[in-house]
Amino acid sequence: MNPSIEKLKNLLAGPDLLTMPCCFDGLSARLVEQAGFPLTFMSGFAVSAARLARPDTGLISYGEMLDQGRAILEAVGIPVIGDGDTGYGNVANVRRTVEGYARAGFAGIMIEDQVAPKRCGHTRGKAVVERAEACARIRAAVQTRDSGAGILVMARTDARATEGFAEALWRMQAFADLGADILFLEAPQDEAEMERFCNSVPGPKMANMLEEGVTPILPPARLAELGYSIAAYPLTLLATAVYAMRVALADLAAGRTPERRVDFGTLRDIVGFDAHDDWLASFDRR
Incomplete structure (x- = not known):
């Protein structure tokens, strides 16, 4: 078993909010680790920007993301969660993606319910798949985890922007019922929605703190009060590096x-x- 998986489980079981700067290559990941943060996330937006100088619109492939992930994982010892996008195809592709990320050494993988090709969660033009397909993706990821991959599954919905908050909550509850380890409701529009999400659905939850995005940027202490377990900063390192x-x-x-x-x-x-x-x-x- 990958020891980073147990590290991530222990972090999630702890009482403190986990501040998680997101990385895009081995150097940025190492800087996160050297700064004392306990985990990081390989951001699809940031990898697409840094590796291809292209937008996060499904242009980067599974193979390119996995290759970038291997470089990141070789550079650090802290747990890394990988952006698995939509799983890069049907449920068989989801299984292969989860297996590949697990073999590479990721502690967790995010799978989302957007229509492929997906888009950055805070941009226009998104669409999500029907409930049945969304649930099938998460079921495939969880089954792969339980069949020996061990990697934790973060389930994401982008339904808030397209189908409304009630549908996003329904999907989060469904993903929790299917056994997802971490829940990620993308782009809630205000603090009330963030609080309702945390109070309505069990299990660890992640807040996405994207500067100038749709969701309000809240202090870590307030995110902890609301019930979040992780505060992700997906583009902070990339944006400051570009500046x-x-x-x-x-x-x-x-x-x-x-x-x-x-x-x-x-x-x-x-x-x-x-x-x-x-x-x-x-x-x-x-």
Whole structure:
């Protein structure tokens, strides 16, 4: 059994809200870990942006996401939850996706109920599949988990934006009844909806704190009071990295060396140069 799965279970069983910055590559994941956060999430939006420079509209493939995930998992020891989108096809594809993410070493996987190709949850043009298909996806994921994959299943609905809040609640309850480990109602529109969701459906729940998104950004203490177990920050690292790179590029274009940067020694330390060189030197001494 992947030890990260037990770590994630223990974190979810604890009393504290889990603050979860989301990553997009090995370096961002390592920075999350070095900053002391107990877990991270591989964001589909962020991976699509960083790897392809394309929008989160179903353009990135299962194979590309899995490849990016392997690089992330090799870089850190904290539990990583992977964005599995719609499962990349029918229920057989959902099973393969869950199995693949589990073999790669993910502690959890998110499966959602959007029509494929899916879209970022805070953009226009979304659609969700019928109840039966939505439930079938989660049933397939849970059965795969219970058949030996072990990976935790996060079940997501985007029905709030298209079918209304009542339908989104129905789907969350249905996914809970099917055995999902974590529940994610995407894009509630106000604090009252967030509170009603937490009070209506059992089990750990995740809040998606996307800056300038549909859902209000609430302090961690308030999210904990409402009943959330995880606060995800899906694009905070990507957005701040883009901002910093643009500032640096503007400095270079103006003939200046950017001043706001980590030093070369810090970069070497983050990626493990000294440890690598010490290991090589140990062979020279033999």
